[in-house]
Amino acid sequence: MSSERNDQPTAEQEQFTLRMRSLGTRTVLYQQYVASSLGLYNNDYLSIDILHEKGPITAGELSKLTGLATGSVTALIDRLEKNGFVRRQTDPKDRRKVIIVPQYEDKEEVSETYDPLHAKMVELAASYTAEELKLITEFLGKASDVIEEQIYSLSAAPKSKSLPK
Amino acid sequence: MSSERNDQPTAEQEQFTLRMRSLGTRTVLYQQYVASSLGLYNNDYLSIDILHEKGPITAGELSKLTGLATGSVTALIDRLEKNGFVRRQTDPKDRRKVIIVPQYEDKEEVSETYDPLHAKMVELAASYTAEELKLITEFLGKASDVIEEQIYSLSAAPKSKSLPK
DNA sequence: TACATATATCTCGATTACCAAGATATTAGT
């Protein structure tokens, strides 16, 4: 075969990783801009996004997912609750737990802010054939999985420096 | 033709946008973890990433790109400079300007932290045929462009609420 | 040339997210 294992990455593969990285940078920036235009702090909006994907979760789970200290999550939930983005609900099975329930019905601003991107993405999707879109969608899932793995290994890892110098 | 313009998105297209959003959430989280494991604040690492992509830019450009106030950028550059990630260089053509020059030679920690993800991404890329990878890489470019457009329209837009309450 | 205006960065004071550690409430195990 023409390609061996553990070769240096090809030029095409490097081009691909570069594009992934660019996409990542823009994604982070976009997220920050959306958060600020909603009057939310980054982690507040990120948490809304996480809740959107995962559905109701406990405060502790959100702490693990975001990497924030539990005290920070308490304050974060306070803010989101005050603005009507979520509500607290105690778990009847374990009354120590606080379940965070997203409240999207009354909060169309979030979807409204996201809508233009969504529309553009649908448009982009429509420019591909069914087969191509399937390939891309599956790829996105795999890429997500790779990143999630990396998050796990980073959060498990030495954790090295703590921030305040 | 079988598909009309302005239809509702198909199930496949919705699936696609959902995956994009998941990827975005994970990307933001990953970025935060990397930043913290490098002992950097999010915007500091984000700025390094921007500099990595764009090369040397002025403080003002970084302010626009990150959405941070100019005063915040001053402090941010101070931190990065102190840690040797960048250096300041005055523009001989316009001595008001401060050009931020990335210093990667001595700072392998950054690439080291990024390497595992890079390796996994190369691996993922290698699982595709040349044609498929080309399709995906081109897609990534288009998706980046879409997000960049959205950032522009958000930063141009009302800007609505400012954060402190 | 002199002067006003625009632009780029920096400085300063105030606000507030965040962390770390301890406090409180509930559950689980013996």
Next chain:
DNA sequence: ACTAATATCTTGGTAATCGAGATATATGTA
């Protein structure tokens, strides 16, 4: 009952960020 484990909240301190003004340089106009 009693101890330990778990989940969230509270408190105090630190520092990133903002906003507004200060400083330095550049540009335009008479």
